[in-house]
Amino acid sequence: xxxxxxxxxxxxxxxxxxxxxxxxxxxxxxxxxxxxxxxxxxxxxxxxxxxxxxxxxxxxxxxxxxxxxxxxxxxxxxxxxxxxxxxxxxxxxxxxxxxxxxxxxxxxxxxxxxxxxxxxxxxxxxxxxxxxxxxxxxxxxxxxxxxxxxxxxxxxxxxxxxxxxxxxxxxxxxxxxxxxxxxxxxxxxxxxxxxxxxxxxxxxxxxxxxxxxxxxxxxxxxxxxxxxxxxxxxxxxxxxxxxxxxxxxxxxxxxxxxxxxxxxxxxxxxxxxxxxxxxxxxxxxxxxxxxxxxxxxxxxxxxxxxxxxxxxxxxxxxxxxxxxxxxxxxxxxxxxxxxxxxxxxx
Numbered sequence: 001x002x003x004x005x006x007x008x009x010x011x012x013x014x015x016x017x018x019x020x021x022x023x024x025x026x027x028x029x030x031x032x033x034x035x036x037x038x039x040x041x042x043x044x045x046x047x048x049x050x051x052x053x054x055x056x057x058x059x060x061x062x063x064x065x066x067x068x069x070x071x072x073x074x075x076x077x078x079x080x081x082x083x084x085x086x087x088x089x090x091x092x093x094x095x096x097x098x099x100x101x102x103x104x105x106x107x108x109x110x111x112x113x114x115x116x117x118x119x120x121x122x123x124x125x126x127x128x129x130x131x132x133x134x135x136x137x138x139x140x141x142x143x144x145x146x147x148x149x150x151x152x153x154x155x156x157x158x159x160x161x162x163x164x165x166x167x168x169x170x171x172x173x174x175x176x177x178x179x180x181x182x183x184x185x186x187x188x189x190x191x192x193x194x195x196x197x198x199x200x201x202x203x204x205x206x207x208x209x210x211x212x213x214x215x216x217x218x219x220x221x222x223x224x225x226x227x228x229x230x231x232x233x234x235x236x237x238x239x240x241x242x243x244x245x246x247x248x249x250x251x252x253x254x255x256x257x258x259x260x261x262x263x264x265x266x267x268x269x270x271x272x273x274x275x276x277x278x279x280x281x282x283x284x285x286x287x288x289x290x291x292x293x294x295x296x297x298x299x300x301x302x303x304x305x306x307x308x309x310x311x312x313x314x315x316x317x318x319x320x321x322x323x324x325x326x327x328x329x330x331x332x333x334x335x336x337x338x339x340x341x342x343x344x345x346x
Contacts, residue, residue: 006039006260007037007038007039007040007041007078008039008041008256008260008264008265008266009036009039009040009041009042009195009265009266009267009268009280009283009284010040010041010042010043010044010082010192010265010266010267010268011033011036011040011042011043011044011079011268011270011276011280012043012044012045012267012268012269012270012271012276013029013043013044013045013046013067013070013071013271014027014029014032014270014271014272014273014276015027015029015063015066015067016028016029016066025274025275025277026277027275027276029070030070030073032276032277032280033074033280034077035277035280035281036280036281036284037077037078037079038284039280039283039284040079040284041079041080041265042079042080042081042082042118042119042265043071043074043079043080043081043082044082044083044084044119044121044267045067045071045081045082045083045084046083046084047067047083047084047106047109047110048060048063048064049102049105049106050083050084050085050102050103050106068113068115071115072113072114072115075114075115080118080119081115081116081117081118081119082117082118082119082120082121082141083106083107083110083117083119083120083121084120084121084122084143085103085120085121085122085123085124085127086121086122086123086143086145087123087210087213087214088123088145088207088210088211088213088214089211089214089215090124090214094124094126095124095126099126100130103127103130103131104130104134107134107135107138116138117138118138118139119138119139119140119141119163120138120139120140120141121141121142121143121165122140122141122142122143123142123143123145123146125157125160125161127140128140128157128160128161129160132159132160139162139163139190140160140161140162140163141161141162141163141164141165141192142157142161142163142164142165143165144165144166144167144168144194144197144267145210146165146167147167147168147169147206148164148165148166148167149166149167149169149170149176151179151180151183154180154183154184154187154189158187158189161189162189162190163189163190163191163192163265164184164189164190164191164192165191165192165193165194165267166180166191166192166193166262166263168193168194168197168199168201168249169201169202169249169327170327171193171194171249171251171259172249172251172317172322172323172324173323173324173327174318174323174324175324176324177259177262178262180262181261181262190264190265191262191263191264192263192264192265192266192267193251193259193262193263193265193266193267194249194266194267194269195250195251195253195256195266195267195268195269195283196250196251196268196269196279196283196295196296196297197248197249197250197269197296197297198233198248198250198269198293198296198297198298198299198300199233199248199249199298200232200233200236200244200247200248200249201244201247201248201249201327202327203232203233204232205230205231205232205233206232208230208232209230209231209232212230231298233298233300234300234301237300237301237302242302242305242339242343243335243336243339245293245300245302245307246321246322246335246338246339246342247329247335248296250292250296251266251317252288252292252309252312252316252317253282253283253285253286253287253288253295253309254286254287254288254309255316255317256283256286257286258317258318266283268280268283269296269297270297272297273297273299278290278294278295279295279297282295288309289309289310290309291306291307291308291309292307292308292309292342293306293307302343303346304345304346305343305344305345305346306343306344306346307342307343307344308341308342308343308344309342311341311342311344312338312341312342313338313341316338321334321335321338
């Protein structure tokens with residue numbers, strides 16, 4: 001995939017973070033990203049003052065200046081710019097004239113810098129309405145956080161959106177992907193997927209998690225005092241239910257080619273991870289020899305095990321174990337067989 005033939009990956013903008021934990025890790029966006037340009041087609045990013053699913057870290061003025069410089073580099077190197085308005089909670093200002101004004105102001109601000117986005121990814125149909133009225137040349141994309149898992153859902157919002165992230169809960173299900181592809185072709189729309197999602201399939205805590213992120217808080221310590229993590233999968237894995245990782249929603253780097261007939265953009269979650277480069281390297285090359293848990297986001301915590309990516313069955317993606325089989329699991333034992341192959345004691 002990284003041989004220059006196709007640029008299909010969208011990288012999430014990761015701003016420099018200087019902490020003791022990242023002292024040995026390069027988070028220089030350009031320094032890391034330029035190595036994998038032949039596999040990248042887009043960069044998705046937040047903008048100060050617009051709520052999104054993950055906020056900025058550090059001084060806002062410094063972040064704006066750094067982001068502006070980096071986005072100019074991206075545009076000069078052929079990456080489409082994708083502005084995020086993808087929070088799951090905007091409170092009382094949702095779908096108001098005030099929100100309309102904020103969106104217009106942000107886009108005019110970006111335009112004044114020569115950085116008018118090519119794409120806006122959003123969770124809100126209202127944003128689609130605003131863009132179709134005021135900025136009709138911008139591609140409006142439905143966020144993965146909209147959890148679009150049926151073509152009926154696509155029908156509802158088709159007039160307001162040009163492209164759609166397929167809901168991660170069905171993105172391993174090839175029969176459903178074929179239906180989505182047929183719908184998209186018939187409506188002149190584009191489909192996208194999130195490649196390295198660490199989320200559980202059909203996670204009942206996902207809306208809560210994304211809402212917490214929208215408010216830019218993460219009450220880990222408070223929850224842990226009550227022996228409950230606000231990240232629901234922590235509780236699942238903490239109970240030793242490791243098979244759920246196999247039933248989740250990530251796609252191995254080696255299997256991306258199987259999904260390219262259905263989607264034209266594959267998002268890589270890199271914005272808040274400790275070290276983004278292994279993710280970019282793995283998916284750009286289509287090959288990863290290491291612990292799969294380290295390149296998904298959110299990253300699961302397995303204190304005693306690693307997930308050996310090279311030990312998966314060759315037919316993992318196509319066998320049904322990874323796909324439709326896990327949607328309504330009957331606990332038949334097939335995942336357990338794979339688990340014994342890939343989970344290695346550290």
